[in-house]
Amino acid sequence: MGRQLAATRWWWVVPGVVAGPLGLWARAKRWRYLFPSDEQPPGLVAANMIGYMANNVLPLRAGEVVRVYVAARRLGTRPGGSFGERLWLAGATVVVERVLDSLTLVLLLAGLVFLVPVPRALEYAAALILVADVVAAAMLISLAATPDRARRLLVRLCRRWPALERRVVRVLDTVLRGLEGIRTPAHLGPLLAWTVIAWALPVLGAWTLLRAVHLDLPLIAGWAVVTFVGFGVSIPSAPGYVGVWHAATVLALSVFAVGQATAVGYAILYHASQFVPVTLIGWLFLVREHLSLRDVTRARPAETPAV
Numbered sequence: 431m432g433r434q435l436a437a438t439r440w441w442w443v444v445p446g447v448v449a450g451p452l453g454l455w456a457r458a459k460r461w462r463y464l465f466p467s468d469e470q471p472p473g474l475v476a477a478n479m480i481g482y483m484a485n486n487v488l489p490l491r492a493g494e495v496v497r498v499y500v501a502a503r504r505l506g507t508r509p510g511g512s513f514g515e516r517l518w519l520a521g522a523t524v525v526v527e528r529v530l531d532s533l534t535l536v537l538l539l540a541g542l543v544f545l546v547p548v549p550r551a552l553e554y555a556a557a558l559i560l561v562a563d564v565v566a567a568a569m570l571i572s573l574a575a576t577p578d579r580a581r582r583l584l585v586r587l588c589r590r591w592p593a594l595e596r597r598v599v600r601v602l603d604t605v606l607r608g609l610e611g612i613r614t615p616a617h618l619g620p621l622l623a624w625t626v627i628a629w630a631l632p633v634l635g636a637w638t639l640l641r642a643v644h645l646d647l648p649l650i651a652g653w654a655v656v657t658f659v660g661f662g663v664s665i666p667s668a669p670g671y672v673g674v675w676h677a678a679t680v681l682a683l684s685v686f687a688v689g690q691a692t693a694v695g696y697a698i699l700y701h702a703s704q705f706v707p708v709t710l711i712g713w714l715f716l717v718r719e720h721l722s723l724r725d726v727t728r729a730r731p732a733e734t735p736a737v
Contacts, residue, residue: 431695434643442642443703449635450704451711453628454478457527460624461501463617464523466610471504471520476715483712484723486705490666498524499726500719515604522608529566530621532664534629536560538657545650546685555661574609577602632656639703643696651686655700658682675701 458478462470471477481497488496502516539556542548573580581602588595611617637652645651662678663671679697680690688696716722 431691431698434692434695435699437644438699439642439644442638443699446635446639446642446700447703447707449631449638451479451707453631453635454482454708456624456628456631460621460628461523461527463614463620463624464526464608464611465519466607467614467616469505469519469607471501473504473719474501476719477501477504479708479712479715480719480721481712483709483716484726486670486709486712488723489669494524494528496723496726500721503719503721515600518601518604519608522605523611525566526570526609526612529563529570530625531660532559532563533567534625535657535660535664536563538629538653539661542650542654542657546654548685549681552658552661552681559661559664570609570612574606574613577606629656635703636700639700640696643692643699645683645688645692645696647686647688651683654682654685655679670701670705672701 455475455478458475461474461478465471477497477500480500481493483493484496485491485493498517498520501520502513505516505520536556536559539548539552543553581599584598584602585595588598612621633649633652633656635652636655637647637649640647640651640655658678658681659675662674665674667674676694676697679700680693683693683696684690
């Protein structure tokens with residue numbers, strides 16, 4: 431493995447390193463279209479970079495809550511609505527984004543099944559995730575299509591506690607606002623285009639890094655690496671997905687008959703190429719926002735939505 435890393439072709443590493451931040455930039459552009467047309471906050475690139483940086487240094491994907499906080503903070507600079515309502519609005523868009531990405535992962539794996547031998551266990555995992563996605567999507571569609579029914583149900587459940595009823599209804603109305611972006615016809619085209627770009631960039635980055643370590647594999651190998659890693663990191667785990675990321679990468683390359691030592695060397699380089707630039711850029715944005723992770727993790731419970 432040491433000899434392999436020493437022989438790395440670094441001119442191939444550069445585009446692999448650049449692809450990580452560019453992919454997050456594309457995700458921030460897509461995130462913009464998940465907000466209502468009149469509630470699109472500025473600085474979503476900063477919120478995305480800070481959130482993914484937090485995923486690298488905090489456990490259990492806590493960066494998702496961090497980027498909701500930063501986005502709501504930017505929304506809060508506009509008149510109208512409390513900061514808590516802005517948090518719920520941003521949180522609703524992140525839920526939609528997670529469902530969209532999860533469905534995309536399942537589609538990527540479905541394409542791989544017809545091209546390479548995918549481990550049976552991963553197929554079962556994809557089937558379970560697909561079921562969860564369908565349930566989540568059905569709930570969101572039902573909520574967006576029949577908001578009055580959901581409002582009546584909540585009122586009926588909380589009518590003994592008027593203060594709680596008012597708060598719950600207000601939160602529901604804010605969440606429904608967070609679903610308007612996906613319901614806007616003009617947003618569907620950009621959402622699809624940015625989703626393709628946001629996933630194509632990591633695939634190209636993973637493939638160029640394969641070339642960097644003298645693994646002359648087809649583009650589908652980069653596709654497999656990104657898909658396997660995507661499934662691995664979808665489960666909350668250690669900061670930076672250490673271990674999970676590497677195991678998923680080794681499993682993906684085993685499909686192409688790559689030896690374990692070679693695959694581990696590639697996994698280390700691949701993880702570092704994504705971890706280091708995203709973490710550094712995220713910290714720079716964090717400093718520019720005059721924030722610290724302590725500000726977010728110590729936010730008042732009333733201001734932090736249960737994402």
